[in-house]
Amino acid sequence: MTFEPTLDFARQLDAQDPLREFRQQFLIPPGPDGQGECLYFCGNSLGLQPRTARAAVERQFDNWQNLAVEGHFKGETPWMQFHERLQGASARIVGAKPVEVVVMNNLTTNLHLLLITFYQPTATRYKVLMEGGAFPSDQYALETQVQQRGFAPDEAIVELVPRTGEHTLRTEDILAKIEELGDSLCTVIMGGLNYYTGQVYDMGAITAAGHAVGARVGFDLAHAAGNVELHLHDWDVDFACWCSYKYLNSSPGGVSGAFVHERFADQPELLRLAGWWGYDEKERFQMKKGFKPMRGAAGWQLSNGAVLTMAVHEAALQVHEAAGGMPALRRKSELLTGYLEFLITRLGLGREQLEIITPADPAQRGCQLSLLVHRNGRDLFEHLMAVGVIGDWREPNVIRLAPVPLYNTFEDVYRVGEVLAEWASRQ
Template identity: 75%
Template sequence: MTFEPTLEFAAHLDAQDPLRLFRSRFHIPLTPEGQEAVYFCGNSLGLQPRTARAAAEEQFASWEKRAVEGHFLGNDPWMHYHETLAEATGRVVGAKPLEVVVMNNLTVNLHLLLLTFYRPTATRYKVLMEGGAFPSDQYALESQVTLHGLDPNDAIVELVPRPGEHTLRTEDIEATIRELGDSLATIILGGINYYTGQVFDMAAITRAGHAVGATVGFDLAHAAGNIELHLHDWDVDFACWCSYKYLNSGPGGTSGVFVHERFAHSPELPRLAGWWGHDASERFQMKKGFRPMPGAAGWQLSNSQVFPMALHRAALAVVDEAGGIPALRQKSELLTAYLEFLIKRLNLPASRLEIITPTDPAQRGCQLSILVHEGGRALFDHLVAAGIIGDWREPNVIRLAPVPLYNSFQDVQRVGQVLADWAGV
């Protein structure tokens, strides 16, 4: 498609957009002047679906009317509430319902999974992660390694780009995996790097990891709801993600877990055990001796967080109504390409401003990370003053994420115009 920078062209694209009406399904934040903001920060926190409040109110009503009996009575008894999320969750990440469960928060789930899938020995103890991973992942891995009596400086191997490059090459990741060989216990990468917006080739990385005998997992915080995932078909061992970014399920929203079905009936796998992960047919017998539920549900600890899950279920329903991730991805690629076009047409030298997110649509989601070498914070403040909500990351990166469910091509054109005004184009 040949893009044009005009508002008329953007309006034409919006008129043709089959998802254009879904914007009205969300609350758009307002500027101090009372106008709708251009919200390009869904990579930090997604917007509130208009159905979320009613979903929570339904559970408030059940609590009010039934109290403890809400676990067993009503349209969606709390005893089985997590099960109502399995099919929709599986569609988001390309998994079978048996392979997913919604529970806890992201870093808690990462720890629970690492306790199972990082089992170092005297010779196979290395962990591979990307350099500059989100700090929470770094802290989690450091503490997991330390729990096993190992030195993080020795056990954790970080992938870094080639000199002069901002992102990792798949062939370099694969080469590092081969070099580590029998010493590599576990690979844990972000499916999308939060800073650069790079999508990793998860299928290739999983194949390479399995070829040397390592377990392979992904933190999908920036991938779930953003790109198409096929965790089952890619043969990924484990994964976890949050629900408050592209899945629009509220601040601190509940998290999702994936465990491949080949582990579904392996009760001998080491794990931290809790009541809700125990065989449901025996749960209320209150016996000693943990017997895990089949599948990912066997990693649960406590009973369902019903209110966060109610918000999440409402948000997942909007994704399904829009046609699922494939439909969102189709629009997302066009939105992001349009934003890229508007930034590149500024013709600014890389010494002043450059996009560090890959140009290849297969290697990025809806986020573009802009490296501003001089005056980055001033540019970010300029965007904010113009009613554009993006994200600032130290020391000099602005992240902009046009989200297909609620952002329009006119939003993108507006951002491009503000950047052009700043650049004097």
């Protein structure tokens, strides 16, 4: 598409947008001084509240009030099986079968639980491969997992870094490193989408390369789930986890998801940390010794689900499903992000001032653009916030802006472009 830097053009795109009505299903914070709506471009950090979320929680408060403990077994949404209500939609978001997905805990807890199973080092095969500068939770989780197995993180953890003068990783370099590590590589664990640069990794190719040398392969999909199309089952990924509060709009600190490939579904002997809720539900209340896991990803559950946060998650997933799921969202996302890229590029700022470090190829990015601001970056960020453009700042000098297709419009993008153009005119 040939973009135009005009308000009329942006409004024309909005008029043609088949998802335009979904904006009304979200509560958008007010702008500066409480006037109008802000320009919210921070769904990469926290998604907006669905209008249906409050009522979904209130229904569970009513069940708690009227049924008390019997709410586990009675009512329209018995709590015993509440997590099962979320499996289908969650599986579609990540490209999985329902048996491969479970909604539970939070992301880092799930990462630890999965690493117990899928990082099983030996004296010779003990190394872990991850991207350098991964989100801190992933770094800390791996450090402690490695230490608990008796290895030094500096020796066991191998970090991938871009080539000199580049900001993102090349797929061929990732695959070459996997081949180089060979029999010493135990587990690959990477973000599906790098939180800092916005780069989407070729998860299918990485998984195939890891399996070729005998390693397990998993992904932290915190910034990918609900943002880009995923095909975890078809890619043959071993394990993955994600949060629900970014692009899935399921409340701050909301419940997480986990994926375990179907080929592990009937392997009860797999080492794991066990809990009551992961025990075979047909025999759970017999309270017997000897852990007998549920089939599939549900066998990694520990405790009964947090129903209030799962209720919000269900409400958010229903909006996601009504919008047509990831294919429909990606079609709009590529246009929205492309329009923002167009408006930033035409500012005419040199790379010594500002550069987009997110890949230009839509297949290698989601809706986030990371702006590396070499001069006065913090001033720009504070100016954006002051005029009601809500993005986020990542040290040392990156501003992340994410136009989310469920609730952002092309006019939103145009307005952000206006603010950036006004700032650029003063540089």
